Amino acid sequence: MVLKSKTLGALVCTALVAFMPGTGIAAPASTPITGTSPALCGAGDRREPGIQGEVPSGQTASYNCGLKAIAELPFVGAVAGTGNCVYVRDRGPGMTPDESKIHVIDVTNPVKPAEIGEPLAVHNGSETLRVAVTAQRAVMVSGSSVFDVSDCLHPKRMGEIAWPDTSVPGVARKNLPHDIRINREGTKVYASFGLWEIDISNLADPRSWKVNDYRCVIAAQLQGPWQEIHKQSIEAGRSLCDDATRKAPQGANYSMGGSALQASLLWPTFSHALDFNADDTRLYVGDQAGGTSGIWSPNTKMRIIDLTKKPYTIIGEANGPGHGLDWFRTGGREYVIHSNETGTGGLKAKPETARRTCTPYPRSTALGWGYEAIVSDVTNPASARNVGMAHIAINDPAFCDTRIASGRDPTLAYHLIDDPLDAHFAAINFGDAGLRLFDIRNPASPVEVAYFNHAPPVHAQVGYYDAVRKLIFMSDAQGFKVLQIEPQVRKKLGL
Amino acid sequence: MSNGKRLSQVSQTALAVLGAFSLVSGGSVSARPTAHPIVEGSSPAKCGKGDVREPALQGEVPVGQTASYNCGVKLVGQLPIAGNVQGTGSCAYIRPRNQAGPTPPPNSPIYVIDVRNPAKPVVVGEPLPVQNRTETFRVVVTKERAILVSGSTIYDIKDCMHPKLVGDVYLPPNTLPGIVTKTFPHDMRVNREGTKIFYSFGVWDVDITNLYDKKSWKLTDHRCELAAQITGPWQALHQAANKAGRSLCVDATKPVPQGSNYAVGTSPLVSSLIWPQVSHSPDFNADDTRVYLGDQAGGNSKSWAPDAKTRIFDTTKSPYKLLGEVNGGGHGLDWFRTGGREYLLHSNEHGQPAFGDGDPDSCHPLPRPTSLGWAMEGFLSDVTDPANAHNVATLNLAINDPKNCSTAHAEKSDASIAFHMIDDALNAHFAAVNYGTAGLRIFDIRNPEKPVEAAYFNHGVPVHAQVGYYDAARKLIYFSDVGGFKVLQVEPQVAKQLGI
Numbered sequence: 001m002v003l004k005s006k007t008l009g010a011l012v013c014t015a016l017v018a019f020m021p022g023t024g025i026a027a028p029a030s031t032p033i034t035g036t037s038p039a040l041c042g043a044g045d046r047r048e049p050g051i052q053g054e055v056p057s058g059q060t061a062s063y064n065c066g067l068k069a070i071a072e073l074p075f076v077g078a079v080a081g082t083g084n085c086v087y088v089r090d091r092g093p094g095m096t097p098d099e100s101k102i103h104v105i106d107v108t109n110p111v112k113p114a115e116i117g118e119p120l121a122v123h124n125g126s127e128t129l130r131v132a133v134t135a136q137r138a139v140m141v142s143g144s145s146v147f148d149v150s151d152c153l154h155p156k157r158m159g160e161i162a163w164p165d166t167s168v169p170g171v172a173r174k175n176l177p178h179d180i181r182i183n184r185e186g187t188k189v190y191a192s193f194g195l196w197e198i199d200i201s202n203l204a205d206p207r208s209w210k211v212n213d214y215r216c217v218i219a220a221q222l223q224g225p226w227q228e229i230h231k232q233s234i235e236a237g238r239s240l241c242d243d244a245t246r247k248a249p250q251g252a253n254y255s256m257g258g259s260a261l262q263a264s265l266l267w268p269t270f271s272h273a274l275d276f277n278a279d280d281t282r283l284y285v286g287d288q289a290g291g292t293s294g295i296w297s298p299n300t301k302m303r304i305i306d307l308t309k310k311p312y313t314i315i316g317e318a319n320g321p322g323h324g325l326d327w328f329r330t331g332g333r334e335y336v337i338h339s340n341e342t343g344t345g346g347l348k349a350k351p352e353t354a355r356r357t358c359t360p361y362p363r364s365t366a367l368g369w370g371y372e373a374i375v376s377d378v379t380n381p382a383s384a385r386n387v388g389m390a391h392i393a394i395n396d397p398a399f400c401d402t403r404i405a406s407g408r409d410p411t412l413a414y415h416l417i418d419d420p421l422d423a424h425f426a427a428i429n430f431g432d433a434g435l436r437l438f439d440i441r442n443p444a445s446p447v448e449v450a451y452f453n454h455a456p457p458v459h460a461q462v463g464y465y466d467a468v469r470k471l472i473f474m475s476d477a478q479g480f481k482v483l484q485i486e487p488q489v490r491k492k493l494g495l
Numbered sequence: 496m497s498n499g500k501r502l503s504q505v506s507q508t509a510l511a512v513l514g515a516f517s518l519v520s521g522g523s524v525s526a527r528p529t530a531h532p533i534v535e536g537s538s539p540a541k542c543g544k545g546d547v548r549e550p551a552l553q554g555e556v557p558v559g560q561t562a563s564y565n566c567g568v569k570l571v572g573q574l575p576i577a578g579n580v581q582g583t584g585s586c587a588y589i590r591p592r593n594q595a596g597p598t599p600p601p602n603s604p605i606y607v608i609d610v611r612n613p614a615k616p617v618v619v620g621e622p623l624p625v626q627n628r629t630e631t632f633r634v635v636v637t638k639e640r641a642i643l644v645s646g647s648t649i650y651d652i653k654d655c656m657h658p659k660l661v662g663d664v665y666l667p668p669n670t671l672p673g674i675v676t677k678t679f680p681h682d683m684r685v686n687r688e689g690t691k692i693f694y695s696f697g698v699w700d701v702d703i704t705n706l707y708d709k710k711s712w713k714l715t716d717h718r719c720e721l722a723a724q725i726t727g728p729w730q731a732l733h734q735a736a737n738k739a740g741r742s743l744c745v746d747a748t749k750p751v752p753q754g755s756n757y758a759v760g761t762s763p764l765v766s767s768l769i770w771p772q773v774s775h776s777p778d779f780n781a782d783d784t785r786v787y788l789g790d791q792a793g794g795n796s797k798s799w800a801p802d803a804k805t806r807i808f809d810t811t812k813s814p815y816k817l818l819g820e821v822n823g824g825g826h827g828l829d830w831f832r833t834g835g836r837e838y839l840l841h842s843n844e845h846g847q848p849a850f851g852d853g854d855p856d857s858c859h860p861l862p863r864p865t866s867l868g869w870a871m872e873g874f875l876s877d878v879t880d881p882a883n884a885h886n887v888a889t890l891n892l893a894i895n896d897p898k899n900c901s902t903a904h905a906e907k908s909d910a911s912i913a914f915h916m917i918d919d920a921l922n923a924h925f926a927a928v929n930y931g932t933a934g935l936r937i938f939d940i941r942n943p944e945k946p947v948e949a950a951y952f953n954h955g956v957p958v959h960a961q962v963g964y965y966d967a968a969r970k971l972i973y974f975s976d977v978g979g980f981k982v983l984q985v986e987p988q989v990a991k992q993l994g995i
Contacts, residue, residue: 168752169752169755170752170753224735225731225736227731228727228728228730228732229728229729229732232728232798233768233798236798240765240768243764246762248671248672248673248674248761249671249672249673249762250673250762252672252760252761253672253761255672255761255762256761257755257760257761257765258756258758258760258761259747259754259755259756260752261736261746262746262755262760262761262769265732265736266732295735295739295741296735296739
């Protein structure tokens with residue numbers, strides 16, 4: 001598409017907006033928007049016909065640029081992997097991750113992936129499933145189910161984490177764990193909402209897996225209507241987290257409130273996805289400013305928590321959410337890429353949301369504003385700050401009419417970093433815009449280098465990158481896919 | 496030790512001790528020397544002929560004795576019905592209470608007593624059924640209306656011998672998981688005009704202006720607006736919720752899962768952090784433009800508000816606005832006017848032997864804590880100017896004086912206050928104070944800075960929540976102790992002293 005001069009003018013203005021402290025996230029000055037994707041397509045690739053991320057009305061997404069599908073299987077779900085093994089977790093009953101099954105896929109031959117054995121039953125769903133592999137151990141966790149994946153084609157069930165059943169009266173859906181993450185050492189599992197930690201150092205002994213509830217110590221450090229309640233109760237030795245462990249009428253028995261409103265006033269969300277720095281001494285979490293909680297915390301915040309001593313202490317924060325959140329290191333500095341979820345269509349099509357992306361920067365990053373991922377420099381937690389933004393033109397204000405006309409709602413969910421300790425790219429699940437690869441080696445100016453859009457990726461599919469073979473394993477609404485990074489992109493990324 | 500020798504020692508010690516304290520702001524309340532009634536060991540009450548004076552210290556029942564003392568008031572009639580007492584004119588009302596049990600029967604009926612002949616009180620008709628029990632029940636009589644309210648039940652008592660059931664107000668079922676005992680209503684009071692009923696804990700009112708139009712009775716939950724004005728862990732929560740138009744009091748009215756359906760929390764601890772107690776026994780100024788509410792600093796709530804406070808709220812506009820506060824609890828609370836100024840008599844409940852909440856002990860020097868269990872003294876506070884409300888004196892008994900605590904311990908004395916009754920709130924002369932093992936004690940409160948005991952009656956412990964009634968025309972006090980309903984005559988020398 002040829003840009004008109006008026007549009008270019010708007011883009012120049014947009015590009016001049018610098019990051020500002022406050023409630024919204026501004027477009028980075030160093031990331032000019034060109035309208036079309038700067039991705040490096042190869043021979044035979046099918047470039048997007050319009051602007052970056054656009055699927056024009058009446059078209060079916062079938063675009064790829066810099067990424068080729070080399071194989072697929074009809075499994076749709078969340079994806080994680082290790083070595084030549086990939087795990088795809090189906091949706092469970094009611095499209096929830098509860099009581100679902102994980103397919104074990106042998107990708108030794110990437111063009112002929114094959115399911116191995118019977119699917120693994122997993123319980124107490126978490127939005128994502130995660131795998132952590134170190135020299136000492138290889139662990140996969142989904143909800144409460146813990147597997148040893150040292151023999152990755154034959155996961156061994158080690159036990160179930162005894163997540164408490166936090167509840168709100170009248171709400172049947174389980175809300176713990178909501179999402180999970182395993183630390184880099186594979187010794188602890190962390191869960192949201194709030195902050196829960198389970199030590200699985202002794203992987204073979206599930207009885208030793210103790211659940212620690214850190215919601216209260218963190219809530220006491222967060223401004224909001226809950227803060228004094230938690231500060232004073234902890235000071236009095238009457239923490240609500242201890243109270244929660246007792247059965248009624250002595251305690252709350254993990255009931256979070258007499259109503260959803262009470263629960264939101266007592267318990268800040270403060271986390272969704274979780275991630276860690278290189279040595280697991282810091283935890284990064286971000287809230288979403290959604291639902292009733294959004295009333296009390298309308299501006300999303302990503303926070304940094306020191307895990308080296310107790311009580312765990314917040315040592316820094318930056319603006320922006322954390323539905324999807326990934327730590328990485330590049331150029332000797334540390335960063336977090338973090339984003340919210342859902343957009344104009346994800347909120348049951350409220351008429352007023354259709355024109356949300358027309359809102360100029362800086363704009364909200366609350367739930368329903370999952371249009372861009374923020375990159376924050378967290379090297380010095382006390383001075384953590386937003387430095388860049390991974391975004392696509394279709395979500396920029398200048399193209400909001402085009403977006404509306406397309407009838408699509410490209411929004412973020414999760415992302416995958418190729419190598420957190422030496423990052424090159426982020427593969428971002430961008431909804432109707434498909435999977436988008438951004439070069440993040442200069443985090444202040446993420447640049448798209450490739451994309452694959454044959455259908456919206458599964459919301460909670462994180463994916464897995466096989467660095468040896470330069471393969472990305474992912475799932476969209478049509479099924480599990482093996483994507484090959486094309487040579488020109490590899491070269492560009494220095495892979 | 497002989498009584499005479501001990502009295503002398505007590506007198507000297509008490510004076511020395513009392514002289515060492517002054518009124519201070521803070522969690523405890525003491526009295527400056529001039530403000531304190533001089534506890535001279537024995538009661539200064541004016542006994543009449545035939546009265547049986549206490550043998551020793553004021554309020555003491557020596558070991559081995561059964562309380563059977565009176566001084567300045569005489570028993571003229573009685574009935575074997577023990578319970579809470581109210582009255583109007585020649586009618587008294589008794590709602591029985593099982594003193595032996597941990598909790599009273601939930602819905603004891605109310606007996607109507609004809610006391611036209613005070614020497615021969617008689618029960619009239621069948622007891623009146625009442626619902627949703629409150630700790631006290633109350634009678635209010637104005638020129639326009641006369642009503643009796645117990646729990647949710649309202650009777651028209653214009654014909655006081657033959658109350659007429661008007662109906663029951665709707666009271667929501669505040670609940671806590673696993674707690675089967677009703678937590679609401681706890682206590683109540685009718686305003687002076689008889690147009691609104693105020694309920695605790697928290698503050699709720701029901702407008703019954705149109706007494707015979709039940710559909711017009713409107714329940715208003717003021718807990719959230721008050722909690723947002725009271726310092727504590729709950730304050731920021733309620734401020735934020737109210738400001739956002741998401742009051743927890745509105746949330747409470749909605750059924751699950753839209754709202755809490757009046758669940759006050761998920762545990763007693765959570766409930767105490769969200770909801771300040773605010774009140775136990777409310778009372779009002781002369782024209783019902785101010786409501787006085789005192790908490791108790793007890794149970795879990797004590798962790799967040801360890802010092803009992805009594806607060807003054809402006810009820811002339813919504814939301815009710817906090818105007819002032821004074822130290823001291825409000826289990827029993829009565830407003831009165833005397834000498835052109837306005838006062839409160841307010842107190843907590845329970846004392847030694849320990850109620851199990853802070854080990855109340857009369858050996859504790861003054862000033863003492865004011866939390867639940869520390870009801871050895873009552874507080875008189877000047878509330879004429881709410882913004883400058885302040886304690887002016889305490890009501891004490893010698894048996895509760897720290898220097899007499901070994902005696903109190905030996906005798907297992909529990910001379911602690913529960914409720915009180917003012918003879919005429921608009922022109923007060925005396926307070927009849929329900930003083931536990933010390934019986935009913937009558938204090939001259941015309942000079943509130945120096946309350947002086949004028950009479951007492953102790954034939955047993957008064958019923959905890961009996962407030963009583965004073966028939967000014969005949970100078971009769973209707974009340975009940977564990978032995979039953981009693982009609983007491985104020986003796987002439989006391990009437991003369993009190994100017995009644």
